[in-house]
Amino acid sequence: MIAPARRLAGLLLAVLASLLLAGCTPRQLVVGSMADALAGQGRVSENDLELARDAAPFYLKLSESVLQQQPGHLALAESVAGGFTQYAYAFVASEADRLESVDSKGAERMRQRAARLYQRAQRHAVNALELANSGFVRRLASSQPEDWPRLKPEEVGLAYWAAASWGGWISLSKDDPEVVADLPLAVRLAQLAWASDPDWGQGSLTSLLASFEVARPGGSPARALALFDQAIAQSAGRSAGALLAKAEGHAQPAGERALFEQLLRQALAIKDAPDSPLAMQNEVMRRRAAWLLEKADDLF
Template sequence: MAPPPSTPPALFAQARRLARVLLVPLLALGLCACAPRQLVLGELADSLASQGQSAEDDPDLARDAAPFYLKLSESVLREQPGHLPLSAAVAGGFTQYAYAFVAFEADRMEATDARAAARLRARAAALYRRGRDHALRALEAARPGLRHQLETQGSPSPLDKKMLPSAYWAAAAWGGLISLSKDDPDTVADLPVAIQLARLAWALDPAYGDGALASLMGSFESARPGGSPQQAQAYFDEALRQGAGRNAGAFVAKAEGLAQPAGDKAAFVALLQQALAVRDAPGSPMNLSNTVMRRRAEWLLETADDLF
């Protein structure tokens, strides 16, 4: 099972904005030399979290800028592990980077260099784990004992609204990690826990991410043992409804999560063609994720004969 290809506003920061972000704590220190270290770090964490939501429509620029943004944000997050907005930005950044630029490259390379593809998948799995752990750490700080509750209780207590983005990205990264860990029974055994976390997010806001959370729920339902194809279809259809034709990833998710396992090539092709037809308004926060997903749709169409 892959992580949801449809995402909330792109979490890859633009490189040219990072210099301005870095000036925030320096300016604060210059204006008040006695400013507490944690206050300055908190301001930097807020700035990095907001930069993580910046729109970007150039996947290659996003790919090149993301490592610097992620490393900087990760170092700040280690000092502010309970900062929920930054944890969501970092977890989302690692998840999207792993999916769009590492795991996808592995998929495309599989036919020509299986060994290199395996190395890339191992790297993608490590990135998914890294993003998941950052989000889980922040959730645990906000709700001590949450992971234990997820693992041992049928119905943990509801999450606070402020925990929703981190919960979504923790679940999405977890799904990506599980999808690349078929030979690791302990990781695969975490699938019910990841699903439980996604359900807690769903209980807070089923419309989160303009179809992103609904796509995640559909992917989980189609992947879990004993999952209901009918329920998975309901989730995917809800994702399409919420996306309102603006979310290319919702079409790709349904194609890979429902049509492909069912062996329905006609539906698979039709959904991917609909993904390719999605056009973005200038400045749309969906530009980057839609561009990435249209690239995946094109590749899936090119390889459709090998998949069916």
């Protein structure tokens, strides 16, 4: 997820030092090397949730500034969009849910902030896709399937974060019909990404499709359930997020409390290897699973 600030700062200083030692380096080469370093650092796993939360503003603001100088850097755009999306979910929207019972106005302010962060992530991701594929947004909105853009393998992660952040923004903007009207585009983008690489993210993309299937008008609960189960299988049971997605997207709406609690306990039981790329995501989801179990009486 988001790496600690000290490790990131040391990495960037090393990059800059090596460039300076090489002689007079063009500014664009310096910025490009920083973009590469930041994009790579965004993929480093971190298992200390509080450390990740504290480091996030530094990493996101610095990465966003470099991305403005290198807007066509797909890996950095993916890292920035993913970082803002994860920060919005883990540290803002989820906290708003917990705050709701004691401070509804404060919770609403946090949800509005989360919506802005999701919007920011979506803008970065979609802008990068547009730069890589001129007319991408126009073709995505076409009513003719033959016009829809085709995603290259290196663009699937970017499309995932674009669709995920778009969905988060829409979910928190129910009073804004213009934002809600874009749900079919977010769903279509996720479908195009899935068509290119259905196994992306160890089931994360499949899980997103399942959640969209539940949310979209006319969606099929049976199709959503099949996708939720496929996502769990793709992660080999190592993703707490896939289990929570099924719990909140299928079991809770269906009123199946026993299944709901079973899935949450399975999520809580997941033990991560120290270098697992799912470590931070799983810790976020385990904390949410514990909270949902405490709230089960209110949810059913």
